[in-house]
Amino acid sequence: MTVTADTTATDRVTPAERIAVRCVDSDVHPVPRRGELVDYIPEPWRSKYFRSHRVGEQIFYDAPDYAHSYAMRVDSFPADGEFACSDPDLALKQLIMEAGSDIAILEPIHGEMRIPEATAAFCTATNLWLANHWLDAHNNWHERWRGSICVAIEDPASAVAEIETWAGHPYMAQILIKAEPRPSWGDPCYDPVWAAATKHDLVISCHLARGQFETLPIPPVGFPSYNHDFMCSYSLLAANQVMSLIFDGVFDRFPTLRIVFIEHAFTWILPLMWRMDALYEARKSWLDIKRKPSEYVKEHIKFTTQPLDYPEDKTELMRAFEWMECEKILLYSSDYPHWTFDDPRWLVKHLPEHAREAVMFRNGIQTYHLPDTVPALEGQVRVF
Template sequence: MTLTHIEQRSAPTEHVAVRCVDSDVHPVPRRGVLIDYIPEPWRTKYFLSHPIGEQIYYDAPDYAHAYAMRTDTFPPDGEFAGSDPDLAFRQLVMEAGADICILEPLAPGGRLPEASHASAVATNRWLDEHWLDSRNNWHQRWRGSITVAIEDPAGAAREIETWAGHPFMSQILIKAEPRPSWGDPRYDQVWAAATKHDITVSCHLGRGKFETLPIPPVGFPSYNHDFMVTYSLLAANQVMSLIFDGVFDRYPTLRIVFVEHAFNWILPLMWRMDAIYAARRSWLDIKRKPSEYVKDHIKFTTQPLDYPEDKTELLRAFEWMECEKILLFSSDYPHWTFDDPRWLVKHLPEHARDAVMWRNGVETYKLPTTVPVLEGQTRVF
């Protein structure tokens, strides 16, 4: 019996150095499981009060057949992709070589902040019992997210307090759609709870509902591909709000990660913010150049990795934005856009490889630098 046999549920004592931290992995509840974790009265009066049909609008390749997932990530029992911890462990850790994976379950949202909070509460309880428990995390490779509804700041702060001491909860997970932008003082209790416990806040793009959809200045886009670009604009707005509204001055140890919002746009945004700062410094209350706040407080994930036909131009962009300071590797497993770490590492400048693939992840999420040895695991490098 090897150390990775399905019956083996205790971690080996021998350790190996971490060389790949995957900052974006999506576990999914099995059908009918999450509803039991939603607290009353929201379970009955909101989530069970009306039938829910197909609500996803997404024109990804092969969506009608595979729901925009890797076809090989659906488990044999017919459940959804990402619902089987053992299959995810085999594909992502053993075969692709990820040493530590940050789990980011996308909690069902609601139009009412209280309903979104109830969904977040349920998601945290489910993740703890189905992925971070001793049976499914015996290998110590899964790290969870404290999902919170930032549109309910008081509830979000309470949920952070509830889970902050958990040994495998490594970040706080929010969405960027709720208004107003994050510089508003109403969110300060969320940032205060995060910095009190020294936990990174990550923002994953989400498909908002109704008026929470991201709206560009000229109104709603017409197509899904318009929306996909819009999420980068949304992240840019939040970056500006965090900086110009003084969030990082009020909370100097706050760390923010933008997940799946792309990242190439941050370079010209830093240039523009610095130019405005230089021209209007006497009118601004912030203490440093905007680009310095970005490099010290904000990280971005590598997926989606947008690049031109001439990949040497991508390398130059990496150099200009000092990618070794702001990028975290991410695979987006089990989605069809999955980036294999063995592929991604080949596209990074050599001097930035360690920082992007593992060191930034270890520092950002306060992770160990070694993990238990797994016989037969692929090593990325």
């Protein structure tokens, strides 16, 4: 017998009946309520860094409706006045019950500080907060949430320590890093992080971040002027990391390593694969990698569907999907609770029919090692 998701603290019982997973959302952003996170930050960083100076507005490039709703869905703010996606029950209602996602990968947007140790301290706090406020039995009674082990890639030793701490947690599904820190990922300094990920068979996902000052993604010509060119620059950042991973031999050193680029767009990967393959054929004798670059992409790298580049002529998008073999490299994502939210019932209609199941749930189950069934919730919308 199924139960509804409209429960109270006294009747949060995991249903015995299970249903097949038909939608895995790989990009959902929970946010702490005011005051929830601070006590988790380890000392001395809590007192000497995060509480020692006033922090004002830190956004550098405003989204179109930032002043109105912080670039969030206006209906995702809970009634208690807290921030969007700070209430697990409201997120369950909107994302699972009403939109139809079956499992959601939670990715707290931990910031990039100028001091690596401070970023690492913030990641430690974020992981504790997520485990205690979203992945606990009270808030994950329905078993629909999966968490991310947030790590500071620029501090490999602390990153490995966090991975070792959380790798055995039943609801931690991935390792979450940022792409901004230098040098690029092909540098051997990151090898301990890749080794820890492959040791525990955890996928490493990279979500865009704004960073601070010189940690912002900077195109070769300098800082962008507006939000729109700033957002496009994330794809340039991801493209550079893809090339570094491949040409610097990371996937040859770690043949089971898996990488997901979240919210960096994806249509650019098709011409990049063509270009890398052409250079590989012309300079094969000078390169140490063992296969065509496009083969590494299709075996080791995935991208999330949001943001979806949508041309006026839909046939152009369909051709791009076919040429890049989207069923091998795409994961559905909604970007909840942002205003750019892609409802899974809308997104699935824009995929080639043969790729719909792979993109919407099969790739997600495989990538994050998810169960293929979840507890049934009465009244939940189904995408398939």
